[in-house]
Amino acid sequence: MIKxxxxxxxxxxxxxxxxxxxxxxxxxxxxxxxxxIKAGNLNFYYGKTHTLKxxxxxxxxxxxxxxxxxxxxxKSTFIRLLNRMNDFVADSRAEGEILIDENNIFGKTADPxxxxxxxxxxxxKPNPFPKSIFDNIAYGLEIxxxxxxxxxxxxxxxxxxxxxxxxxxxxxxRDNALGLSGGQQQRLCIARCIAIEPEIILFDEPCxxxxxxxxxxxxxxxxxxxxxxxxxxxxxxxQQALRVSDYTAFFLMGELIEYNTTxxxxxxxxxxxxxDYITGRFG
Amino acid sequence: xxxxxxxxxxxxxxxxLFALSLAxxxxxxxxxxxxxxxxxxxxxxxxxxxMIAGRDWYPTYDPPDFGILPLIAGSFLVTLISILIxxxxxxxxxxxxxxxxxxxxxxxxKPALELLSSIPSxxxxxxxxxxxxxxxxxxxxxxxxxxxxxxGIVLGIMSxxxxxxxxxxxxxxxxxxxxxxxxxxGANRWETVTxxxxxxxxxxxxxSVILGTGRAIGxxxxxxxxxxxSAILPQSFLEPVRPMTxxxxxxxxxxxxxxPHYHSLFAIALILFGITFxxxxxxxxxxxxxxxxxxxxx
Ligand SMILES: Nc1ncnc2c1ncn2[C@@H]1O[C@H](COP(=O)(O)OP(=O)(O)OP(=O)(O)O)[C@@H](O)[C@H]1O
Ligand SMILES: [Mg+2]
Numbered sequence: 001m002i003k004x005x006x007x008x009x010x011x012x013x014x015x016x017x018x019x020x021x022x023x024x025x026x027x028x029x030x031x032x033x034x035x036x037i038k039a040g041n042l043n044f045y046y047g048k049t050h051t052l053k054x055x056x057x058x059x060x061x062x063x064x065x066x067x068x069x070x071x072x073x074x075k076s077t078f079i080r081l082l083n084r085m086n087d088f089v090a091d092s093r094a095e096g097e098i099l100i101d102e103n104n105i106f107g108k109t110a111d112p113x114x115x116x117x118x119x120x121x122x123x124x125k126p127n128p129f130p131k132s133i134f135d136n137i138a139y140g141l142e143i144x145x146x147x148x149x150x151x152x153x154x155x156x157x158x159x160x161x162x163x164x165x166x167x168x169x170x171x172x173x174r175d176n177a178l179g180l181s182g183g184q185q186q187r188l189c190i191a192r193c194i195a196i197e198p199e200i201i202l203f204d205e206p207c208x209x210x211x212x213x214x215x216x217x218x219x220x221x222x223x224x225x226x227x228x229x230x231x232x233x234x235x236x237x238x239q240q241a242l243r244v245s246d247y248t249a250f251f252l253m254g255e256l257i258e259y260n261t262t263x264x265x266x267x268x269x270x271x272x273x274x275x276d277y278i279t280g281r282f283g
Numbered sequence: 284x285x286x287x288x289x290x291x292x293x294x295x296x297x298x299x300l301f302a303l304s305l306a307x308x309x310x311x312x313x314x315x316x317x318x319x320x321x322x323x324x325x326x327x328x329x330x331x332x333x334m335i336a337g338r339d340w341y342p343t344y345d346p347p348d349f350g351i352l353p354l355i356a357g358s359f360l361v362t363l364i365s366i367l368i369x370x371x372x373x374x375x376x377x378x379x380x381x382x383x384x385x386x387x388x389x390x391x392x393k394p395a396l397e398l399l400s401s402i403p404s405x406x407x408x409x410x411x412x413x414x415x416x417x418x419x420x421x422x423x424x425x426x427x428x429x430x431x432x433x434x435g436i437v438l439g440i441m442s443x444x445x446x447x448x449x450x451x452x453x454x455x456x457x458x459x460x461x462x463x464x465x466x467x468x469g470a471n472r473w474e475t476v477t478x479x480x481x482x483x484x485x486x487x488x489x490x491s492v493i494l495g496t497g498r499a500i501g502x503x504x505x506x507x508x509x510x511x512x513s514a515i516l517p518q519s520f521l522e523p524v525r526p527m528t529x530x531x532x533x534x535x536x537x538x539x540x541x542x543p544h545y546h547s548l549f550a551i552a553l554i555l556f557g558i559t560f561x562x563x564x565x566x567x568x569x570x571x572x573x574x575x576x577x578x579x580x581x
Contacts, residue, residue: 083467090386117469127460130483139478140468189464196468 033060036200036230037082042096044077046089051077053254055096059247064222064231066241066262069251070277075234076124078251079202082232083119084112100200117144120198124205126185128177128192133160133169136177136188140196159195163187164221183214190221194229201225203233207240219244238278242266250274315556322553325349325546334550340514340525342534342544349547351554353516357431357524358500358555360517361510364435365442365499370492372439373446377488380447381454382476393451399444408508411437416509423521429511431524437509438499446495453487454480486569493566497559503528527551 037059044052052074059065067075080086081094084105097104105115128136137156138146146152156173160166165187169180177188186206193201203222207215222231222244235241241248241262248265250258250273258265258274269275325334329349337350380392411433420428457480465475481488511523514530525533531548538544 085463085467088463088466113469113471116467121467123460123463123467125460127458127464129461129464129479139465139470143468143470143474143478192464192468 033063035059036061036100037232038097038099039078039081040097040099042078042081042094042098044074044081044086044095045093046077047091051254052081055256057249057256057259059230059232061230062226062228063246064226064233064244065247065249066245067232067234067249067251068236068238068241068277069257071236073251074254075251076204079121079204079232079234082200082202083116083121085116085121087112117196118198119200119202120193120196121202121204122186122189122193122206124208126182126189126209128180128185128188130176130178132174133177133180133188134173137192137195140192144196155195156191159191160188162194162221162224163191164217165191181214183210183217186210186214186218187221190218190225194225198229200230200232203231203235205234205236207235207237215240238266238280250277252277318549318553318556321546321549323546325543325550328543329547334547335554338516340530342538342547347543349543351527351530351547351551353514354525354527354530354551355554356516357506357510357514358526358528360431360520360524361435361438361506361526362496362499364432364520365438366492366496368436368439369442369446369495369499372443373491373495374450374488376443376447377450377454377491378476378481381451382472382480393448396444396448396451400448404441404502404504405508407437407441408505411505411509425521427511427523429509429523431510431517431520431522434506434510434524434526435520437505438502441502441505442495442498445498446491449491449494450484450488453484453491456487457483486572490566490570493562493569497562497566500562501528501555501559503532507532527555531555 035058037057039055039057039059042052042055042057043050055078067078069075077086081098082100082105086092086094094106097106099105100115100118104110105112129139131139134156137159138152141152141155146155157166160169165184168184169175172179177185180188186209190201190206207218210218219240222233225231233241233244245262248260248262249256250265250269250271252273258269258271260270265274266278269278275281334349334351335355336352337348338352339348339350340353341348376392376396380389380396384392415436416428416430416433418428419425419430419433461479461483462475465479470479506526507529510526510529512525512529512533513523514525515522517524531552534544535548538548
């Protein structure tokens with residue numbers, strides 16, 4: 001494992017990122033990061049449109065990485081590549097590689113179904129199934145091979161507790177999930193996702209349709225989840241990126257303009273365009 | 284000035300459309316009233332239960348018998364066989380087109396289905412007469428191939444495209460978000476189709492089955508041509524039967540106006556109308572529930 005770390009460290013250094021040694025990043029108690037996901041020369045096309053251009057990016061284990069950038073710059077496209085959700089987009093094409101734990105997820109032997117079990121996703125619009133709250137979570141467990149009722153019940157309750165929803169709905173587990181409020185639905189989607197214990201969770205603007213209180217709850221949750229999961233979050237909310245993330249990547253028109261610690265990006269960006277964006281001068 | 288002209292024109296069109304929809308309501312009411320008025324004497328003179336439960340249909344004998352149980356049984360048997368064929372075939376077709384077929388296949392299959400469901404029933408009936416009935420007679424060694432099974436098979440084939448087409452619409456209507464949620468959890472296509480997409484479209488699918496069933500019950504030409512026409516309580520699906528529709532169609536011409544026979548045919552029509560009415564109502568109610576349910580998540 002340590003060997004791998006060393007290898008990845010050199011890789012990220014090769015790519016010109018020096019964020020790890022950034023003086024603004026917790027001077028003194030520096031811990032080397034382990035690369036969980038590595039995008040290398042990643043290009044993506046919708047038909048003939050070149051949507052992602054030569055993305056090189058390392059995402060670190062058990063850190064929160066925020067993806068920011070103006071609408072249409074390719075944030076969703078990027079994170080949907082990480083769990084191969086773009087497979088469903090007809091007439092689209094990816095080039096380059098994405099390594100998760102050193103394995104190329106576009107490799108010939110890679111199985112998208114297996115990848116999605118390891119890389120969970122929470123969508124912009126809460127999308128619980130039109131089933132009961134309980135079944136929403138049980139479904140994921142069952143397709144992952146769980147059969148024992150007690151095990152499933154325990155898992156359902158635990159994941160609801162983890163996503164800070166259990167107390168609110170403990171007497172309504174058999175009710176249809178579509179009857180929950182938007183914020184509760186989104187926490188249910190998070191519960192559904194963590195129940196199957198992925199290694200990575202992708203959030204695509206998880207708070208876009210939520211009120212400030214629900215948003216605060218979900219941000220709290222993300223910080224809590226960071227202990228166990230590698231998290232990537234797309235957000236339009238600069239404050240949110242600042243509050244929850246350790247690293248921030250700024251995308252613009254399909255290119256990765258700047259990637260560094262969140263602190264560095266927000267306090268002292270190296271690129272003018274990054275500065276313009278985070279200070280709200282455009283986008 | 285031009286504006287005012289426009290407005291008057293719009294108003295006129297509106298009134299015209301209103302009158303049209305009113306007219307269709309009036310026609311419907313007229314039909315219902317006629318059905319009731321003409322069938323009432325039958326129920327009154329013969330008795331509702333004696334008709335419904337009567338096992339003998341000899342309307343032209345002396346004394347005549349007006350038991351329509353054999354006719355109801357004929358309709359039921361033929362429809363049952365038809366459902367057993369059309370529901371699995373129609374659903375499989377719908378799932379295939381909506382979830383498995385490629386773009387090109389879809390572009391071909393969907394219109395093909397619609398074309399199939401617009402073929403006149405006499406064509407299906409004709410196929411049943413010249414091909415299916417002789418085929419069954421030969422291979423099942425029947426005294427006649429014109430039987431409930433033959434009619435049921437043809438009806439089943441006929442209503443399959445309806446069920447497939449309507450179910451496919453229902454499957455298509457399932458929000459993409461549900462599918463994405465399922466795949467994102469690591470479900471494969473089979474799990475997603477059977478455990479998320481089909482249950483989400485359940486009400487729409489049930490509606491399509493009900494409408495397909497209604498089509499089979501109400502279908503006249505096919506059963507007239509190949510059900511065999513025997514108004515005897517069938518002991519098996521290999522026997523000839525006379526479903527309600529074919530009894531009406533075959534006998535209305537010979538029943539003298541105002542006779543008990545005449546009125547009892549109207550009574551059969553009223554019962555048939557009641558059945559299809561209830562089926563359509565059920566379909567409508569389920570469809571409404573379906574819209575409400577999905578509406579919350581859209
Ligand atoms: N399925 C698709 N087919 C074709 N083009 C698409 C498709 N999805 C997205 N695009 C285009 O790709 C570009 C990037 O889209 P993407 O959804 O990744 O942007 P985004 O950064 O997530 O934007 P937003 O902040 O609005 O969510 C946009 O120009 C978009 O129009
Ligand atoms: Mg997006």
